[in-house]
Amino acid sequence: MPHLSYGDLQRIFKKLDLNGDGYVSISELHWVLDRVGIWTSQEELEYTLERDNLDLEEFIRFYDESIAAKIRSDGEDDEAEDDEERDRLDLVEAFKVFDLNNDGFISSEELQSVLSRLGLWEESKGDCRSMIRKFDTNSDGLLDFEEFKAMMLLTTP
Missing domain, CATH: 1.10.238.10 (EF-hand)
Structure with missing residues (x-):
């Protein structure tokens, strides 16, 4: 999975913010994570994030700290693979x-x-x-x- 740009993350956030209130709910975040192959429970997300929704900046920070970090660490492990x-x-x-x-x-x-x-x-x-x-x-x-x-x-x- 490639690293996403700020603009990519903004577009994804807008698509996930179905009601246009400026927040992405944990269930919407869980849906997209599941679709891209990052499996976690909705309860685990709520516990980790300590909230039930994210604004754009929190969404981007979550991506940078969780998803992008996982991609980078997976890449380090993969170096030994063919x-x-x-x-x-x-x-x-x-x-x-x-x-x-x-x-x-x-x-x-x-x-x-x-x-x-x-x-x-x-x-x-x-x-x-x-x-x-x-x-x-x-x-x-x-x-x-x-x-x-x-x-x-x-x-x-």
């Missing part, structure tokens, strides 16, 4: 983020849902179906892991 295996495992984790119903495939709806929720999708940039079609080698309208890998590595399958 690069190819680490890349494969990263792709598997990324695939799980997009496979919302855990059926082993990514539909255009799942792709658009995750990209939208993270603030990385704009309706004006096109349709997720056409993005999937470019890498859908068996023309079933879904991406399996190998097709997803080809898309993420920007190669033709």
Whole structure:
């Protein structure tokens, strides 16, 4: 998972702040953490944060102190692993983020849902179906892991 910029974090915060009150609730934070492969209980988040919601600055501080720190420490452990295996495992984790119903495939709806929720999708940039079609080698309208890998590595399958 790449380090996110301040602007990326602002967009994600805005998408998570569903009611526009300037706060992200623990349940919304728990949802996004679960989607990106950081598993923790909602109760553990409440205990750790000692509150039930975060404003933008608290959200960014939480990211920097918790998530980015975990990414950095995981990176140190990974140095001993084979690069190819680490890349494969990263792709598997990324695939799980997009496979919302855990059926082993990514539909255009799942792709658009995750990209939208993270603030990385704009309706004006096109349709997720056409993005999937470019890498859908068996023309079933879904991406399996190998097709997803080809898309993420920007190669033709």
